[in-house]
Amino acid sequence: MDNRDWLILKLLYEKKNISKTALSLYISQPALTNRLQQLEKEFGVQIVLRERRGVSFTPEGEYLVKYAEEMLLRLDRVKENISNMKDGVSGTLRLGASKFMMKHKLPRILKLFKENYPNVEFKIVTGWSRDVFNLIYNQDVHIGFVRGDYNWPDSRHLLFEENICVVSKSMIDMKALPKLPRIEYKTDYLFKSILDNWWSENYSAPPLVSIEVDQVDTCREMVINDLGYAIMHDIVVKETDDLHRINITDKDGEPILRRTWMFYHEDLLKLNLVKAFVDFIKSCDLTSL
Known part of the structure; x- marks a missing residue:
């Protein structure tokens, strides 16, 4: 097995489809099938089971996928260490970012960083904050941008804080x-638990949810059209929306805030690329971006 085989197994496990995997790798489907057969012959086991709608992996196949993922990660780290031996800042920076951070902040940040360090490339994974937390915890990414006060054991930097508010047309x-x-939208479990706890402390009856949408921006549009109220972070509400906001507070009258953090492992600062990016973020005023 070599790094091409590792990538084949990893992508096929993710996509569960030979034709889609072949397309991603820019190879023909017969070539991919032939390579799988060669691997099965080499190890003397069946790696995948052909099914009507794709493929599934045997226990032996799943074991090989895990090995492939570990080897690909090792290869990335070898490349990082080699790149770090050179003068200057170069290489591929692996980032994990919450969906909100990716949409509203990160593109501008990456543009500015790239202007200072043109030899840097980015590999970015987006998802719910809990997923990004797991990525950075397992060192699948160098740096994670996470919304919410997760129990992170290593280095962190506070990026900005948001008030949580009741938003309505009037x-x-x-x-x-x-x-x-009330209009609700899909959000991560930590934020939802904050809202649920606040509600239970202040009301004895459940909320009257009339509309459920998948994104906070859609929710805001519903409020703009006076279809109900919503509870969301104030950074989503624009001055041009002409909406009323009431910040929610805890039982002591203190504002309930949602914080966005940069999480990273301190020992990764030995990599020039990671240190340069962390220093850059610390020097930025993200509230103005």
């Missing part, structure tokens, strides 16, 4: 919220 009475139509 002024509303907070005591009447349980009787008013």
Whole structure:
């Protein structure tokens, strides 16, 4: 097996489809099938099972996939160490970012960083904050941008804070919220637990959810059109939206905030690329981006 075989196994395991995997690797489907057969012959086991809608992996195949993923990660780290021996800052920076961070902040950050370090490339994975947390915890990425106060054991840097607020088209009475139509959107479990805890502390009746959408931007548009109120972070609400905002507070009257962090492993700062990016982020005022 070589790094090409590792990549074949990894991608095929992710896509569960030979034709899609071949397309991703820019090789023909027969060539991919032939290479799988060669691997099965080499190890004397069946790696995949052909099914009507794709493939599934045998236990032996899953073991080889795990090995392939470990070897690809080792290869990346070897390349990083070699690149780090050179003068200057170059190489591929692996980042994990929450969906919000990727949409609203990260493109501008990467553009500015690239202007200073043109020899840097980026490999970015986006997802819910809990998924990004797992990526950085397992060192699948160099740096993670995570929303929420996760219990991170290594180095971190606070990027910005957001107020959480009740947003509506017109002024509303907070005591009447349980009787008013609410618009909900999909969010990560940590943020949802904050909202649920706040609600249970202030109201004895459940919220009257009238509309459920998949994204916070869609939710905001529903509020703009006066279809109900929503509870969201204030950074989403633009001044041009002409909406009313009431910040929510805890039982002591303190504002309930949602924080966005940069998580990283301190020992990775020995890599010029990682150190340069961490220093760059620390020098930025992200609230103005």
